[in-house]
Amino acid sequence: MTSPTTPSEPPLDETLEEVLAGGARPPVGRYRLDLATxxxxxxDEVYVMHGFDPGQIVPTTPLMLSHKHPDDRARVDGLLRRAAETGQPFSSVHRIRDARGKTRTLAVTGQGRRDPATGRVTELFGYFIDVTESHREAAARDATASIQASAERRAVIEQAKGVLMVVYGIDEEAAFEQLRQASNLANIAVRDIAYSLVHLFSGPEVTVFPTREAIEEFLEKPIPPEEL
Known part of the structure; x- marks a missing residue:
């Protein structure tokens, strides 16, 4: 395939930026779409991405859309239609089911080329990028970060419950109920109530364990973390 004229850099959407942010360079292939036909x-790389041998089939828009994941097909179709109308640079990340039944995640970037005489957009050209592995790695990073954040939230709530259990001589369930009631009264999330409580009464600068009166004052008027 003849390489198209190098386009100006199309804007990358946030998902595409994320999956291309690190790791090994993913497979990249060129495409050109004749809007008239x-x-x-x-x-060759794009054929392989779609599960075909190079030159095995004649790629058309209906065939290409048939390989899009059902949940992504309408979005990609709309993207191409808008690009055909405006000729503006575009980018997107979507899933396909290749000819071998494998689900892949592809990024597509491109822009239109206009007929100098009429000004009409006559073709789209750009790149397909197989970001399947990068996308999987990004998802794994997100999952790890989410698990870590959840563990941190649980930890601070456990610490706050511990403070209340010692001060009030109550069990774990009653301590959480104290946090929940303070959360409802102040309209502040339980995890934020817990964070403020731990920060104010269990921080490294605190040398004396908080009194019952100090805890009660806090629970009546909790301080959001951003005001600490």
């Missing part, structure tokens, strides 16, 4: 010209 609906036929695509693919580099």
């Amino acid at each position: 609906g036929q695509w010209a693919w580099s």
Whole structure:
């Protein structure tokens, strides 16, 4: 396939930026779409991304859309239609089911080329990028971060419950109920109530364990973390 004229850099959406942020360089292939005929010209890499041998089929828009994941198909179709109308640079990340039944995650970037005589957009050109592995790694990073954040939230709540259990001589369930009631009265999330409590009464600068009166004063008028 003849390489198209190098386009100006299309804007990357946030998901595409994330999956391309690190790791090994993913496979990249070129494409060109003739808007008059609906036929695509693919580099060898794009055939492989779609599960075909290079030159095995004649790529068309209906065939390409048939491989899009059902949940992403309408969005990609709309993206291409808008690009065909405006010629503006675009980018998106979507899933496909290749000819072998494998689900892949592809990024597509591109822009339109206009006929100098009429000013009409006559073709789209750009790149497909197989970000399947990068996307999986990004999802794993997100999951790890989410698990870590959840563990941290649980930890601070456990610490706050411990303070209340010692001060009031109550059990774990009653301590959490104290936090929940303070949360409802102040309209502040339980985890934020817990964070403020731990910060104010269990921080490294605190040398004396808080009194019952100090705890009660806090629970009546909790301080949001951003005001500490």
